[in-house]
Amino acid sequence: MARCFYLSFGSFPCVVASSPETAKEFVKTHETSFSNRPSTVAIRCLTYGAADFSFAPYGRYWMFMKKICMTELLGGRTLDHFLPVREEEMETFLKGTLRKSQANEAVDVGQELTALANNIISRTTISRRCSATSEEASEMRTLVDEVGGLSGKFNFQDYIWFCKNVDIQGIFKEHEEARNKNCDSSMRSKDLVNILLDIVKDEKAEMRLSRESIEAFILEMFTTGTGTSAGVTQWALAELINHPDILNKAREETDSTTGNKRLVKESDLPNLHFLQAIVKKTLRLHPSGPLFTRESTQHCKIGGYDIPASTRLIVNVWSIGRDPNYWENPMDFVPTRFINGSGRSQIDVRGRHYELLPFGSGRRSCPWTSLALRCFDWKVANGKENSVDMTEAAGIALLMAQPLVCVPVARDIPFLTI
Numbered sequence: 001m002a003r004c005f006y007l008s009f010g011s012f013p014c015v016v017a018s019s020p021e022t023a024k025e026f027v028k029t030h031e032t033s034f035s036n037r038p039s040t041v042a043i044r045c046l047t048y049g050a051a052d053f054s055f056a057p058y059g060r061y062w063m064f065m066k067k068i069c070m071t072e073l074l075g076g077r078t079l080d081h082f083l084p085v086r087e088e089e090m091e092t093f094l095k096g097t098l099r100k101s102q103a104n105e106a107v108d109v110g111q112e113l114t115a116l117a118n119n120i121i122s123r124t125t126i127s128r129r130c131s132a133t134s135e136e137a138s139e140m141r142t143l144v145d146e147v148g149g150l151s152g153k154f155n156f157q158d159y160i161w162f163c164k165n166v167d168i169q170g171i172f173k174e175h176e177e178a179r180n181k182n183c184d185s186s187m188r189s190k191d192l193v194n195i196l197l198d199i200v201k202d203e204k205a206e207m208r209l210s211r212e213s214i215e216a217f218i219l220e221m222f223t224t225g226t227g228t229s230a231g232v233t234q235w236a237l238a239e240l241i242n243h244p245d246i247l248n249k250a251r252e253e254t255d256s257t258t259g260n261k262r263l264v265k266e267s268d269l270p271n272l273h274f275l276q277a278i279v280k281k282t283l284r285l286h287p288s289g290p291l292f293t294r295e296s297t298q299h300c301k302i303g304g305y306d307i308p309a310s311t312r313l314i315v316n317v318w319s320i321g322r323d324p325n326y327w328e329n330p331m332d333f334v335p336t337r338f339i340n341g342s343g344r345s346q347i348d349v350r351g352r353h354y355e356l357l358p359f360g361s362g363r364r365s366c367p368w369t370s371l372a373l374r375c376f377d378w379k380v381a382n383g384k385e386n387s388v389d390m391t392e393a394a395g396i397a398l399l400m401a402q403p404l405v406c407v408p409v410a411r412d413i414p415f416l417t418i
């Protein structure tokens with residue numbers, strides 16, 4: 001079998017799949033054997049003893065949560081409901097950047113993007129902003145960087161930050177008090193805590209959710225959602241600063257869609273094929289989850305090898321995305337390779353093309369598989385003449401070794417005022 005090797009982590013047997021064929025063999029052909037995720041003592045402590053969703057063993061509880069995720073929490077109706085929140089937060093982010101641009105001030109791009117992602121997730125989840133001030137954003141960024149290097153689970157850092165700033169039990173108490181005062185459900189804020197409390201109170205629900213599992217799930221939204229989205233956006237911006245020709249082409253595409261009269265909207269995205277190709281290209285070279293892990297529940301034979309039950313599997317998404325057998329000149333940033341003759345992409349990121357697995361694959365793939373380039377030029381403040389150092393930091397979260405610090409230079413954007 002191509003590129004598969006065995007490691008022993010103390011007493012834990014572990015196999016590493018680092019080619020598309022091998023990854024497919026494990027996560028598709030032998031999906032039923034590899035549907036669990038390994039759990040460590042740290043993860044059990046942080047996830048209320050695996051009461052969350054990502055680390056729950058494959059079984060009735062996980063299936064129930066997956067269904068809720070796809071229909072209620074991350075489903076189209078809920079996403080539509082929160083569109084104004086995403087638009088408002090994006091506008092706040094752009095206005096903040098315009099202020100810095102007018103003051104000729106440098107911006108720590110990673111910090112600002114982390115704050116943006118956190119504010120969107122916290123308003124969606126608990127109807128409250130968590131990174132309202134730049135001090136909070138900076139404090140969070142420091143924690144993200146410090147703990148990210150030490151952690152064995154990507155985005156572990158967000159748990160720490162979130163636990164520090166937000167009293168999760170207090171939030172549940174507030175929500176429950178508000179619900180008791182106001183029995184009319186149509187008057188309640190439709191945030192994720194209230195959606196989950198509705199399910200907890202639903203006598204007819206096929207499974208009773210414990211308070212612990214919804215607390216763990218809410219924490220998980222922050223854990224899984226913040227660093228991943230902010231990280232990919234930061235890498236994309238860095239690539240575009242290093243490739244001004246690609247940035248100009250992306251701007252031409254967005255300008256022709258918006259007529260240079262308004263901000264890009266989410267509803268424009270299906271028509272922005274070149275922008276989509278840039279995102280895919282970034283996810284190929286800089287996946288936020290460079291390794292994803294599973295654990296086998298039963299003995300199986302793969303590629304002639306006996307794989308015992310409880311073997312850990314690491315899929316090396318990072319090396320698969322750079323495999324020269326699948327990607328010509330794999331290190332080049334060429335988005336057009338994702339676009340066919342009709343201007344559409346021929347490869348998607350939903351886990352069906354094993355040479356590109358940024359969101360994993362199969363039943364345990366990321367349930368979230370569904371950028372400020374138009375408005376500003378970015379002058380790199382901590383690098384050589386407009387060139388970003390693309391070195392990766394040590395650790396599992398695939399952060400940039402040097403933070404991306406830029407002075408935003410506003411372009412012609414009459415539709416954005418402070």
Ligand code: HEM
Pocket residue numbers: 053054055220221222224225226228229232287288289291292293357358359360361362363364365366367368
């Ligand atoms: C660029 C953004 C993101 C990337 C690259 C990413 C990547 C991944 C990867 C590689 C996995 C493991 C897949 C597997 O085992 O096959 C995963 C799982 C997961 N992700 Fe994401 N993710 C992103 C954003 C998000 C967001 C925004 C959320 C929610 C707010 C989220 C929630 C989850 C959850 C709950 C799981 C566990 C699913 C399960 O075990 O069944 N992710 N993600």
